[in-house]
Amino acid sequence: EPEVTQTPSHQVTQMGQEVILRCVPISNHLYFYWYRQILGQKVEFLVSFYNNEISEKSEIFDDQFSVERPDGSNFTLKIRSTKLEDSAMYFCASGRGQPTYEQYFGPGTRLTVT
Amino acid sequence: AQSVTQLGSHVSVSEGALVLLRCNYSSSVPPYLFWYVQYPNQGLQLLLKYTSAATLVKGINGFEAEFKKSETSFHLTKPSAHMSDAAEYFCAVTPGTNAGKSTFGDGTTLTVKP
Numbered sequence: 422e423p424e425v426t427q428t429p430s431h432q433v434t435q436m437g438q439e440v441i442l443r444c445v446p447i448s449n450h451l452y453f454y455w456y457r458q459i460l461g462q463k464v465e466f467l468v469s470f471y472n473n474e475i476s477e478k479s480e481i482f483d484d485q486f487s488v489e490r491p492d493g494s495n496f497t498l499k500i501r502s503t504k505l506e507d508s509a510m511y512f513c514a515s516g517r518g519q520p521t522y523e524q525y526f527g528p529g530t531r532l533t534v535t
Numbered sequence: 536a537q538s539v540t541q542l543g544s545h546v547s548v549s550e551g552a553l554v555l556l557r558c559n560y561s562s563s564v565p566p567y568l569f570w571y572v573q574y575p576n577q578g579l580q581l582l583l584k585y586t587s588a589a590t591l592v593k594g595i596n597g598f599e600a601e602f603k604k605s606e607t608s609f610h611l612t613k614p615s616a617h618m619s620d621a622a623e624y625f626c627a628v629t630p631g632t633n634a635g636k637s638t639f640g641d642g643t644t645l646t647v648k649p
Contacts, residue, residue, distance in 0.1 A: 477634065522629050522635060
């Protein structure tokens with residue numbers, strides 16, 4: 422069964438550095454998402470992406486964040502200048518839309534900012 | 536707009552006892568509802584989904600949930616708890632739109648006592 426994959430599984434970076442989190446969505450999916458989960462808290466929506474543009478973004482997704490689908494298979498989340506509070510688990514998800522609107526989640530990347 | 540409320544951040548049951556995890560939702564459009572399980576330091580695993588077909592939905596690992604529109608609820612149940620059910624459980628709502636984001640509840644930690 423196809424799965425969403427994410428790399429790396431764990432990323433440690435210093436405050437102020439740029440990070441790129443990578444995701445390979447399921448191949449015939451059209452809708453892509455990033456969510457994050459701060460340790461011990463709930464999963465929060467960051468951004469949705471369709472047809473090579475952002476469909477919706479949350480207030481968390483400020484100018485430090487960007488997303489890209491550079492080559493038709495990968496879907497990336499870039500954080501330009503990481504802060505301590507960016508430490509979280511980041512989940513990528515993809516979906517087909519109709520009829521179930523189900524989103525398939527990847528295993529996550531744990532980002533630790535020191 | 537949509538929201539999810541999970542009543543009870545912690546639920547403790549004895550092995551073999553009934554599991555009941557509560558979820559109430561709010562949605563301005565017909566909702567699509569999901570329950571996910573998360574084991575420590577792992578990703579989100581889909582347990583079951585309501586997608587406007589049958590109101591009683593069966594999922595994996597013996598879990599089921601009933602969609603009650605009049606009560607705006609989607610409670611998760613399992614007749615007999617097993618030690619391996621100990622985990623964090625998240626209820627989520629997605630609007631019936633193609634790029635719609637999922638909104639998660641705060642989660643319920645299930646503890647199973649021997």
